[in-house]
Amino acid sequence: MNIKILSANANLYSTQRLVEAAKARNHDVEIINHAKCDIVIEKKNPVIYYKGHKLDHTDAIIPRIGASVTFYGTAVVRQFEMMRVFTTTESQALVRSRDKLRSLQILSRAGLGLPKTVFTNYSKNVKEIVDQAGGAPVIIKLLEGTQGIGVILVETRKAAESVIEAFNNLQARVIVQEFIKEAGGADIRAFIVDGQIVGAMKRQGKDGEFRSNLHRGGTASVIKLTDEEETAALKAAKAMGLGIAGVDMLQSARGPLILEVNSSPGLEGIEQATGKDIANSIIKYIERNV
Numbered sequence: 708m709n710i711k712i713l714s715a716n717a718n719l720y721s722t723q724r725l726v727e728a729a730k731a732r733n734h735d736v737e738i739i740n741h742a743k744c745d746i747v748i749e750k751k752n753p754v755i756y757y758k759g760h761k762l763d764h765t766d767a768i769i770p771r772i773g774a775s776v777t778f779y780g781t782a783v784v785r786q787f788e789m790m791r792v793f794t795t796t797e798s799q800a801l802v803r804s805r806d807k808l809r810s811l812q813i814l815s816r817a818g819l820g821l822p823k824t825v826f827t828n829y830s831k832n833v834k835e836i837v838d839q840a841g842g843a844p845v846i847i848k849l850l851e852g853t854q855g856i857g858v859i860l861v862e863t864r865k866a867a868e869s870v871i872e873a874f875n876n877l878q879a880r881v882i883v884q885e886f887i888k889e890a891g892g893a894d895i896r897a898f899i900v901d902g903q904i905v906g907a908m909k910r911q912g913k914d915g916e917f918r919s920n921l922h923r924g925g926t927a928s929v930i931k932l933t934d935e936e937e938t939a940a941l942k943a944a945k946a947m948g949l950g951i952a953g954v955d956m957l958q959s960a961r962g963p964l965i966l967e968v969n970s971s972p973g974l975e976g977i978e979q980a981t982g983k984d985i986a987n988s989i990i991k992y993i994e995r996n997v
């Protein structure tokens with residue numbers, strides 16, 4: 708088969724592992740930088756050019772699209788779909804997953820547990836926002852944040868109101884969320900490929916840190932998910948329409964609560980924590996579908 712990995716950085720662990728896994732199963736594999744693809748649209752003849760060459764004979768793509776290039780990356784994925792190429796992540800699901808508000812709305816409709824979350828349009832009623840999120844302490848998150856940066860634990864109501872007001876003034880959009888204390892500075896990630904959990908890990912923040920991000924000094928270890936956690940993770944990936952998903956959950960007194968569903972989950976942390984060949988599972992997923 709001819710498999711193309713859409714990735715802006717050929718040196719990333721995840722990209723390299725997918726190349727290795729595809730080659731190990733005797734496929735032709737190529738890394739394509741989606742940002743450098745040109746899309747040609749005309750009547751019934753969708754074409755993609757990359758570095759001056761027409762990309763044809765592609766059987767499947769594995770999109771690894773960074774959040775900063777969602778718009779163009781999605782257009783390239785959609786063009787491949789129009790060329791009837793199998794994609795491990797559908798363009799619609801990619802777009803859906805990148806909109807945090809929409810994602811939470813979809814997960815809520817699917818009946819999944821979520822930390823109570825308030826979005827507002829720079830509302831001046833900061834008191835009410837804090838109340839709606841269950842009162843202090845609350846978590847305040849910058850909508851554009853990643854790797855734990857812009858996620859703040861605010862202990863008191865007064866402080867929460869000041870922080871929300873400050874962000875509102877800067878026109879920085881935030882969400883205010885119930886703080887799940889009993890998660891104990893940890894979260895769990897379930898890695899899903901084609902409706903199956905292929906690996907799960909627990910990430911624990913360093914001492915005194917409520918954020919479990921590995922970038923913030925957290926450590927990852929393999930865990931066995933409970934039935935309830937497995938069901939929630941699979942349901943979340945399905946609701947989002949993702950063939951490959953990294954479902955992040957908090958372990959709470961009322962069961963698993965979904966934090967986020969990632970559409971381009973990294974392979975490094977999960978492969979190292981679990982010792983599993985997840986890249987291989989992704990290539991086999993393609994083989995079953997092409």
Ligand SMILES: Nc1ncnc2c1ncn2[C@@H]1O[C@H](COP(=O)(O)OP(=O)(O)OP(=O)(O)O)[C@@H](O)[C@H]1O
Nearest residue numbers: 822846852853854855856884885886887894918919
């Ligand atoms: N409501 C909450 N209650 C308790 N802990 C939380 C809550 N929200 C987030 N955390 C902790 O903070 C960490 C970072 O939060 P989150 O994953 O929402 O943001 P991020 O990692 O910066 O963004 P993204 O995952 O979108 O890249 C989580 O992994 C979790 O450990």
Ligand SMILES: [Mg+2]
Nearest residue numbers: 854855955967
């Ligand atoms: Mg996170």
